[in-house]
Amino acid sequence: MRTRFLLVLCLIPVLAQAAQVFVELQNPPAIAYWHEGRKGVQSLALARSQLAANQQEQEAFLAEVNRRGVRAQEIYRVSRLLNGVALEVPDESLEVLRSMPQVKALRLLRPKKPLLATAGPLVRAPQVWNRAYTGRGVRVGIIDTGVDYLHRDFGGPGSGYSSNDSTKLGDAPFPNAKVVGGWDFAGDNYDAGSDTPSKRTPKPDPDPMDCGGHGTHVAGIVAGFGVTKEGATFPGPFSLATPLADLAVAPGVAPEAQIYALKVFGCSGSTALVAQALEWAADPNGDGNFADHLDIVNLSLGSDWGSNDDPDAEAANNAARAGILVVAAAGNSGDTTFIVSSPAAATAALAVAAAVDSGAVVGAFEVLAPQNLAGSYPASEADFGPDLATLGDRQGLLAQPQPGEELGCEPFSPASAAALAGKIALINRGTCTFKRKVLNAQNAGAIGVLIVRQDDGDPFTMGNDTSITASITIPAQMTVLSVGQRLREYLSQGVQVRLTARYRNQFLYTNRAREDTVASFSSRGPRGDLVLKPDLTAPGESVFSAANGTGREGVSLSGTSMATPVVAGAAALLKQARPELAAWQLKALLMNGADPWLFGREKGQEPYHRVSRVGAGRVNVERSVSTPILLYASESPQAVSLSLGLLEAGQAASGQVKVANLTNR
Numbered sequence: 058m059r060t061r062f063l064l065v066l067c068l069i070p071v072l073a074q075a076a077q078v079f080v081e082l083q084n085p086p087a088i089a090y091w092h093e094g095r096k097g098v099q100s101l102a103l104a105r106s107q108l109a110a111n112q113q114e115q116e117a118f119l120a121e122v123n124r125r126g127v128r129a130q131e132i133y134r135v136s137r138l139l140n141g142v143a144l145e146v147p148d149e150s151l152e153v154l155r156s157m158p159q160v161k162a163l164r165l166l167r168p169k170k171p172l173l174a175t176a177g178p179l180v181r182a183p184q185v186w187n188r189a190y191t192g193r194g195v196r197v198g199i200i201d202t203g204v205d206y207l208h209r210d211f212g213g214p215g216s217g218y219s220s221n222d223s224t225k226l227g228d229a230p231f232p233n234a235k236v237v238g239g240w241d242f243a244g245d246n247y248d249a250g251s252d253t254p255s256k257r258t259p260k261p262d263p264d265p266m267d268c269g270g271h272g273t274h275v276a277g278i279v280a281g282f283g284v285t286k287e288g289a290t291f292p293g294p295f296s297l298a299t300p301l302a303d304l305a306v307a308p309g310v311a312p313e314a315q316i317y318a319l320k321v322f323g324c325s326g327s328t329a330l331v332a333q334a335l336e337w338a339a340d341p342n343g344d345g346n347f348a349d350h351l352d353i354v355n356l357s358l359g360s361d362w363g364s365n366d367d368p369d370a371e372a373a374n375n376a377a378r379a380g381i382l383v384v385a386a387a388g389n390s391g392d393t394t395f396i397v398s399s400p401a402a403a404t405a406a407l408a409v410a411a412a413v414d415s416g417a418v419v420g421a422f423e424v425l426a427p428q429n430l431a432g433s434y435p436a437s438e439a440d441f442g443p444d445l446a447t448l449g450d451r452q453g454l455l456a457q458p459q460p461g462e463e464l465g466c467e468p469f470s471p472a473s474a475a476a477l478a479g480k481i482a483l484i485n486r487g488t489c490t491f492k493r494k495v496l497n498a499q500n501a502g503a504i505g506v507l508i509v510r511q512d513d514g515d516p517f518t519m520g521n522d523t524s525i526t527a528s529i530t531i532p533a534q535m536t537v538l539s540v541g542q543r544l545r546e547y548l549s550q551g552v553q554v555r556l557t558a559r560y561r562n563q564f565l566y567t568n569r570a571r572e573d574t575v576a577s578f579s580s581r582g583p584r585g586d587l588v589l590k591p592d593l594t595a596p597g598e599s600v601f602s603a604a605n606g607t608g609r610e611g612v613s614l615s616g617t618s619m620a621t622p623v624v625a626g627a628a629a630l631l632k633q634a635r636p637e638l639a640a641w642q643l644k645a646l647l648m649n650g651a652d653p654w655l656f657g658r659e660k661g662q663e664p665y666h667r668v669s670r671v672g673a674g675r676v677n678v679e680r681s682v683s684t685p686i687l688l689y690a691s692e693s694p695q696a697v698s699l700s701l702g703l704l705e706a707g708q709a710a711s712g713q714v715k716v717a718n719l720t721n722r
């Protein structure tokens with residue numbers, strides 16, 4: 058039933074009536090013979106011989122497919138974490154494949170999308186840096202759109218983009234001290250969901266340069282060095298004394314961890330290559346010995362309604378067996394039961410939900426008079442009308458329309474127009490589009506507009522309204538409610554303001570009341586079979602990190618995609634602090650140390666969020682580094698959490714929890 062359902066979903070974007078499937082073959086994956094902690098000669102020899110046997114089995118299978126006249130397009134082969142081949146085949150050939158004795162199972166590849174969103178201080182990373190844990194020596198794989206290794210945040214030169222062929226090595230400084238390795242499994246043109254068959258076939262190359270921007274932002278959150286106001290790589294030191302507010306781009310959560318750029322996306326679209334990248338992470342040098350596995354992988358990607366039997370989820374579970382901590386995004390589909398995404402849904406994966414931290418990097422406007430109000434205040438700009446950076450600053454007296462016209466959705470009355478002419482109009486957000494409000498103010502003779510939000514949420518770029526074709530010639534900015542209220546108190550004294558682009562991406566707006574509220578987009582669990590997901594929450598709204606292709610700039614993005622690397626970074630700090638612990642123990646410590654309370658509207662106020670939305674709570678890496686005990690479900694250590702299934706009212710259930718002492722006292 059479920060398979061069919063997924064089939065329909067998957068075929069929608071593939072107009073050519075072809076299916077992308079993972080063909081699992083009879084032999085077990087090599088990981089079945091690998092026992093982390095007992096890496097004896099025996100286990101290595103067995104794993105290697107299984108690897109060779111699987112490769113032979115695949116050759117024979119593909120030859121047979123060819124003999125039977127199936128027009129199959131190979132996508133990839135894996136033999137370590139899964140044993141099989143990913144193929145695109147015409148729908149009518151699916152039955153042929155299913156009937157072949159070599160085939161153990163046929164599962165649809167569910168294309169994964171990248172999931173999009175200052176966060177280090179909230180999870181108490183600087184406190185951990187202060188104890189000399191900065192992620193040094195820890196290896197983190199970013200399975201994403203690639204990484205811009207030329208960017209200063211990763212120690213790059215900040216230039217050299219145009220002379221860099223993104224399919225070749227040797228023409229740019231990669232690998233470097235930060236982005237120490239990687240691979241492009243996809244090629245820039247790849248898109249698993251494209252209507253063009255040739256784009257659905259990956260064209261791998263050794264250069265994982267980012268062209269989508271998502272992976273660069275994610276990698277910056279995990280382990281960027283940071284960028285100074287002068288545009289140089291921040292040289293450290295990383296401690297409580299790190300001047301976070303004086304940097305153009307703050308350091309990542311684990312600023313001395315190493316990054317492997319595992320590119321599975323083209324420049325846009327979706328991917329079906331996740332299992333292949335996980336396989337690389339389990340055995341980077343490809344020698345069949347898993348001892349060189351990466352410590353942590355970050356998967357800020359997924360597909361909704363995740364299950365544990367998606368091939369990528371199974372690969373994630375087997376990557377955990379190899380000793381990798383798999384950190385994955387819960388998804389951006391909101392408060393809907395069971396919608397939590399795959400591969401985050403994999404039992405062993407650490408599924409991350411998104412919350413809000415107290416800070417957002419935005420722009421600002423200035424108040425020049427009266428003196429006791431003078432200063433800069435948070436503001437964003439508009440996506441339409443003149444660009445303030447080229448237009449220059451716009452200065453004037455602030456004025457508001459007549460009572461009842463504060464929204465500015467209708468042409469202003471003569472009395473309001475008289476008040477606004479030659480001034481900067483103060484107008485409220487709501488009811489109609491931003492462009493409508495600005496056009497009405499322009500028609501009334503205003504020289505600029507300051508929009509006021511209905512609350513103290515982050516000011517954001519005001520979107521265009523393409524249904525309005527009139528040319529907008531005056532600049533507009535948006536600020537928050539509490540600032541608007543202050544301005545109105547002083548309006549009768551004459552408030553002189555300056556709209557400006559000079560604070561763009563530089564003004565740190567803090568709002569403590571929103572801290573630890575859950576981001577509305579964050580996907581709810583549990584998994585369809587009632588296993589608890591997500592596992593943990595981290596800040597993922599308006600996270601400011603490296604902007605791809607800019608050399609030195611940052612950009613603010615939101616999503617569980619941005620929360621996931623906060624946890625991956627926290628895990629890297631913990632790994633350095635507790636190198637003896639296994640991946641599942643790191644997962645348990647991160648969950649055990651979390652701050653359990655997350656809020657619906659305002660910090661400290663009800664309603665609180667349930668575990669199916671936020672897991673164990675918001676990560677607190679300082680507590681995780683310090684805690685002496687480990688707590689987990691004894692039947693399912695890889696899951697950590699204890700799930701009791703569906704209970705009727707009054708019905709009792711029980712489960713066992715193990716408490717382990719991590720000290721020698």
Ligand SMILES: [Ca+2]
Nearest residue numbers: 223224241264
């Ligand atoms: Ca490439």
Ligand SMILES: [Ca+2]
Nearest residue numbers: 222225226264
């Ligand atoms: Ca290159």
Ligand SMILES: [Ca+2]
Nearest residue numbers: 340344346349
């Ligand atoms: Ca190896």
